[in-house]
Amino acid sequence: MKKKKIGFELLVFENASELSQNDHKLLQEAMNARENAYAPYSKFKVGAAVLLENGQIVIGNNQENASYPSGLCAERVAVFYAGANYPGTTIKSIAISASSSEHEVAAPAAPCGNCRQSLIEYEQKQKSPISIILGSENGPIYKCASLEDILPLAFNSSFLSDS
Template identity: 70%
Template sequence: MEKKQIGFELTIFESINELSQSEQELLQAAEQAQKNAYAPYSNFQVGAAVLLENGEIVIGSNQENASYPSGLCAERVAVFQAGARYPGVAIKILAVTAGSKDHVVNSPAAPCGNCRQSIMEYEQNQKTPIVILLKAEKGPVFKCSSMADILPLAFNSSFLGDS
């Protein structure tokens, strides 16, 4: 038997002002996108902004539906839109912001499992890490170096026979 510990390094910033100018602008784009969230059921609004290798910024917001599984998270809206509009262009950074109409959100919300899996496939296909920035209404900003950090042992095409 062998035991291994899998972990990752998370950088925590007290304020958005500690980030680079481009990272601040990306988080601001995510906050703007968050305002367009359609979240009448949860009142939990999420915005996402993707910075592409070509300098383009693509945004997304969560889109709920009365048939809950039919909705889509902000992260996947932004990433899928980037893939559709700019096929083959690598994603450098994904910024995600979250807030609620019901209460103050004090801690960044990380992507759900479906989003992690979807983003991970983009990261694997482009063979470069996607930096993740996470911010709530109040509190710190989290920065992860790669989606692989927050989704260890990810499922990928190699399990399907596509090495």
């Protein structure tokens, strides 16, 4: 038996003023998108902003439904919109911002498992990393260089065929 440790680097910023101008703008777009989220049940609003290689920014926010599985997370709304409207265009980064109308969200909320799986597929398909910027209402901001960082040992298409 062998024991293997898997880890990654995470940049932690005290506030948005420490971010690069591009990262700050992308996070602000995610915060703006968050405000239009439809979250009447959880009261937990999430916004996402995706930066494409052509400079286009695509936004999304969570869309809940009384039939809970019918809703969709902000990250997938934004990435699926990008894939549908800008097919083949590389995704450079995604910023995600969360808030709640019932309590302060003082730490960044990372993507759920479904979103991680959806995002890693885009990263694997384009063969280049997608950086992730995570923010909340207040508190620190996290940045990772790649989706692979937050989803090690990811499931991918290689498990589905011999090719």
